[in-house]
Amino acid sequence: MRRPLVAGNWKMHGTRASVAELIRGLRHLALPSSVEVAVMPPCLYINQVIQGLDGKSIAVGAQNCAVEPMQGALTGEVAPSQLADAGCALVLVGHSERRLILGERDELLSRKFAAAQSCGLIPVLCIGETLEQRQAGKTLEVVAGQLGSVIEELGVGAFAQAVVAYEPVWAIGTGLTASPQEAQEVHAAIRAQLAAESADVARGVRILYGGSVKAANAAELFGMPDIDGGLIGGASLNADEFGAICRAAGN
Numbered sequence: 001m002r003r004p005l006v007a008g009n010w011k012m013h014g015t016r017a018s019v020a021e022l023i024r025g026l027r028h029l030a031l032p033s034s035v036e037v038a039v040m041p042p043c044l045y046i047n048q049v050i051q052g053l054d055g056k057s058i059a060v061g062a063q064n065c066a067v068e069p070m071q072g073a074l075t076g077e078v079a080p081s082q083l084a085d086a087g088c089a090l091v092l093v094g095h096s097e098r099r100l101i102l103g104e105r106d107e108l109l110s111r112k113f114a115a116a117q118s119c120g121l122i123p124v125l126c127i128g129e130t131l132e133q134r135q136a137g138k139t140l141e142v143v144a145g146q147l148g149s150v151i152e153e154l155g156v157g158a159f160a161q162a163v164v165a166y167e168p169v170w171a172i173g174t175g176l177t178a179s180p181q182e183a184q185e186v187h188a189a190i191r192a193q194l195a196a197e198s199a200d201v202a203r204g205v206r207i208l209y210g211g212s213v214k215a216a217n218a219a220e221l222f223g224m225p226d227i228d229g230g231l232i233g234g235a236s237l238n239a240d241e242f243g244a245i246c247r248a249a250g251n
């Protein structure tokens, strides 16, 4: 059985004071041991979060990493090896905000994915269609292209130590959520694409759903057979709400 994963992507939110308060809230949560829980603070606060959560079984991840695995001359970037050194366990690769606002493309993302893995980090590959693409009936084609480019570059075996997050762009931060059936259709297609190359990898890989997940809709989404947890944005900034979402993944 796949162990559900719920990860909170804090995006570009927080100050030292608000992060301290969120850490306090997270420390008080009763979390189900059947669920793996992670938070992804802005890079600046990773250290504060790792120290603050000491003893609490919540993993810490980053929202991005450099294309080069090791430290070196790459101004403004953070190497996967540095994230691992700081105590991170995971890293997001290809969040739609980075694809769309910063122009990150599939080829670059395969390199980040490989760089992260070479340092022992678990990459969480984010894929998903825009509203325009969905309305044009291209959802499965877009998602298959984003996933397929990493499979092509690195081989399906790379997904034995990775997570996929399906995040429809139109559902991010909008309050619109894919219905459990809509999400399940895409998750099943993602798993089938992996299964075409390796049944074992497909069976083991966790595919998270992201896009306006809240305590109120989490259980229904997580109840679908191919949804193995969530990547939570806004709702992860509230410890109690985040805790309720984690508990929904454990039921």
Ligand SMILES: O=C(CO)COP(=O)(O)O
Pocket (backbone or CB within 6 Å): 009, 095, 167, 171, 172, 173, 174, 175, 210, 211, 212, 213, 231, 232, 233, 234, 235
């Ligand atoms: O982008 C997301 C997580 O990576 C989802 O964000 P929201 O939960 O705020 O819609």
